[in-house]
Amino acid sequence: MRATILSAVDAAADELIALARRIHAHPEIAFQEVQSSQWLCETLERHGFAVERGVADLPTAFRAEVGGSGAGPAVAFLAEYDALPEIGHACGHNLICTAPLGAGIGLAAVAGQLSGKVVVLGTPAEEGGGGKVLMLQRGAFGGIDAAMMFPPASYTLSTRPSLASRRLKVKFLGRAAHAAAAPEEGVNALDALVQMFVNIGLLRQQLREDIRIHGIITYGGAAPNIIPDRAEATFSVRAADGETAAQTLERVLNCGRAAATATGATVEFETKKGYEAMKPNRRLAAAFEQHLETLAWSLDQAPERPKMGSTDMGDVSQVMPAIHPYLTIGKDIAGHTVEFREAALTEQGFQAMLTASKAMALTGLDVLTKPAFLEEVRAEFRR
Ligand SMILES: [Zn+2]
Numbered sequence: 001m002r003a004t005i006l007s008a009v010d011a012a013a014d015e016l017i018a019l020a021r022r023i024h025a026h027p028e029i030a031f032q033e034v035q036s037s038q039w040l041c042e043t044l045e046r047h048g049f050a051v052e053r054g055v056a057d058l059p060t061a062f063r064a065e066v067g068g069s070g071a072g073p074a075v076a077f078l079a080e081y082d083a084l085p086e087i088g089h090a091c092g093h094n095l096i097c098t099a100p101l102g103a104g105i106g107l108a109a110v111a112g113q114l115s116g117k118v119v120v121l122g123t124p125a126e127e128g129g130g131g132k133v134l135m136l137q138r139g140a141f142g143g144i145d146a147a148m149m150f151p152p153a154s155y156t157l158s159t160r161p162s163l164a165s166r167r168l169k170v171k172f173l174g175r176a177a178h179a180a181a182a183p184e185e186g187v188n189a190l191d192a193l194v195q196m197f198v199n200i201g202l203l204r205q206q207l208r209e210d211i212r213i214h215g216i217i218t219y220g221g222a223a224p225n226i227i228p229d230r231a232e233a234t235f236s237v238r239a240a241d242g243e244t245a246a247q248t249l250e251r252v253l254n255c256g257r258a259a260a261t262a263t264g265a266t267v268e269f270e271t272k273k274g275y276e277a278m279k280p281n282r283r284l285a286a287a288f289e290q291h292l293e294t295l296a297w298s299l300d301q302a303p304e305r306p307k308m309g310s311t312d313m314g315d316v317s318q319v320m321p322a323i324h325p326y327l328t329i330g331k332d333i334a335g336h337t338v339e340f341r342e343a344a345l346t347e348q349g350f351q352a353m354l355t356a357s358k359a360m361a362l363t364g365l366d367v368l369t370k371p372a373f374l375e376e377v378r379a380e381f382r383r
Contacts, residue, residue: 001110001369005361008109009102009354012047016098016357017350019043024094024345027083030125033060036081037122040097044120047105056138061131062122063140066104067111073374074117075364076141077103078149078313080126090336091127092152092329092344095353099150102357107364116368119144123312130275132312136319146284146321146367146377149313150356152344153326154333155300156292158285160326163212164242165274165310166249168235170196170256174265176229186227190220192265193231199255200235210240211248238310242276276314281321283377284363288325291362297327297355309335321381325359327352 023036037060041051049064060081068074077100080093104120111118121140124131135141172193177186200213207213215235221228237252239245253269260267289299313324329352330343343349366373 001113001365002362004109005106005365006358009106009357009361012102012105013354015043016102016354020094020098020350020353021345023081023097024089027088029085030082030127030129031058031060033081033124036097037062037124040079040081040101040122043101044104048108049104049120056135056140058124058131058134060122060124061135061140064104064120066108066118067114068117070115072114072116073145073367074119074143075367076119076121076144076147077360077364078147079120079122080149081122082125082127084127084336087336087338088341089344090338090341092340092349093126095152095344095349096150099353099356099360102354103360103364106357106361114368118364126312130312133275133315136315141316141320144320145374147316148284148323148360148363150360151324151326152329152349152352154328154331155326156297156328157300157302158289158325159280159282159323160306161240161308162278162314163210163238163240163308163310164245164277164314165236165238166245167272167274168237168249168252169270170233170235171268172231172260172265174227174229174263177227179225179227183227187264188227189231189265190228192259192263192267193217193220193233195259195262196256199258200252203251203255207248208244211244212238213248213252236274240277275310275312276318278311278314278324279317280323281377281380283380284321284323285325287366287373288323288359288363291359292355295355295358321377327356
């Protein structure tokens with residue numbers, strides 16, 4: 001079955017690369033991935049998948065299935081295809097979405113010999129919208145025993161932690177006045193917001209080193225000769241675990257309350273749960289590593305201080321065994337940059353995508369055909 005799977009991925013390589021190029025050239029942001037989603041669904045249908053579009057009440061989400069004559073387990077490969085605003089596919093989602101197709105197409109070639117099911121899930125809006133969180137809540141992950149996906153990176157690692165995140169919108173309200181003629185009659189909402197940023201900057205000195213707080217001002221007034229009566233910002237608060245992220249968010253709210261007191265403005269908060277931290281399944285990751293090695297793709301040494309973001313795959317990993325292994329598409333390039341966007345359109349990028357397809361397919365084969373292996377994966381998850 002291994003040889004059949006690998007040659008099926010090779011046979012689909014040109015098609016997958018063309019699709020990765022096409023999606024890269026047509027970046028669509030969170031929840032608006034209409035074209036990308038359609039192209040992915042059409043490709044899956046051409047390869048024999050039954051595709052359900054618009055699952056979980058999300059127009060650009062999909063669930064594609066193949067095989068499974070019996071009551072065997074189901075393995076899911078997850079596709080992300082949203083681009084970043086303005087900068088395009090600077091997170092390489094054009095490769096993240098084609099790799100699971102490759103894995104699915106590989107396993108579809110042996111579907112007749114499987115009792116279980118191969119699922120490709122289209123998960124929109126990873127960059128902030130949390131498509132996977134909504135799909136989990138709405139049952140689109142039903143019946144899946146293990147989930148995996150591949151993000152490109154500047155290194156190859158089978159596991160890397162991610163940060164739990166919480167989100168905050170802040171609005172300060174003051175009183176407008178002529179900034180030159182009668183400033184004493186105003187209450188400056190922008191001053192309150194600037195003060196909040198200063199408070200957070202000082203708070204940062206006393207925070208644990210895994211904690212991140214970062215924000216932008218989204219409204220700061222209408223004109224310099226008017227004391228702003230309204231100022232708004234959004235923040236992201238992150239930490240290695242969800243509990244710390246929530247506690248830190250509370251301290252950030254206090255920074256805002258103190259700024260309101262100091263300036264006489266009033267403050268309103270809107271908080272939202274972001275993503276949970278990644279809980280990688282080490283047994284699944286070990287199998288993925290072994291397959292990578294047999295595909296002659298070398299692994300990097302895990303860094304002592306990994307550079308971490310957040311992902312909605314973290315939420316998936318909290319409810320089922322899951323992995324999120326990284327394959328390198330170039331040295332020393334950071335995600336969400338123009339350099340990374342260009343790297344997602346290179347031969348090295350396409351090779352990483354195809355190798356990830358193969359390693360995921362072979363790991364999926366282990367899940368589907370080795371009950372003892374799946375039991376180890378489950379036992380680790382329960383621990
Ligand atoms: Zn990203």
